[in-house]
Amino acid sequence: MNEYLIRKAEPGDIPFLADVVIASEKGMSDRLSFTTLFNKPETEARELVIQMFEEEVDGCELSLSSFIVTEFEGKPISGSGSWIEGFNGNMPSGILKSNLISYTFGKESIVYLKTKSHIVKDLQIDREPMTLQLEYFHIKDEHLGKGLDAALMDRIEQNALAEYPALKKVQCQIFKNSVFSIKILLRHGFKIVQSYRSDNGEIFDYLPYNEKLLMEKVLNIN
């Protein structure tokens, strides 16, 4: 593990983080919601994700401050997003993310979303205030199986506890077909606490899967 440097994300990481977001959003599929729901080609969606990071809005999954990055031989090889929901009086992260998307993607994309929103509404899950939220956990394939996932999880929890010692719970929303990520979470002490399913047949055209899991880990801090 000594060859890996885990650090907070910096502005220079933003293009890499855009790739992390896109890879994580696709999960085990080729469907990217930023393209399918907002009618944008992937190249443009990537540029818009970069723009959203550059706005430096704290407190959501598209905040630079939410990410840690792992470097190997001077290059980023993993990115992991996490934040404490509603910490320091922040608005709900879903609203902050929606504001970023509304502002950067523009009206035409939102009008398009309006025609598709009924398809994905059953997979909208509220985030619990003052819990640590994990989102966008991605490690390049060639660095899997080397214990990095556990080191990252530990670092994420340590960072959050340093910021908010009363933290009691970590949560992650994940598509059910993301089997490898689910295995990592289970191995790290998470449990599946709820499942959300859509029976809309069109959903596979827009999202990676028709079922999302809410996974949770209770922190036993004395």
Add this chain to the structure above:
Amino acid sequence: MEKEEIVSRLTPVFRKVFADSTLVITDQLSALDVEKWDSLSHMLLIAEVENEFTIKFKLKDLNKMANVGDMIAIIESKL
């Protein structure tokens, strides 16, 4: 534009977006109070409000809107 007129134009927008014909908007109303006010409907709400008043919110405006009262004040400042 007077606040009362803004409220009277906002009310049908909110009722349409959240599919609730009885929804009454107040300064204190926020996403926490309306069950259907989630991240998806929030984007639709912003687009509909911008359309209704022919305005474009800046990102910093959007991130200041903790409740409807904040939204009204920002709309007022743009008209």
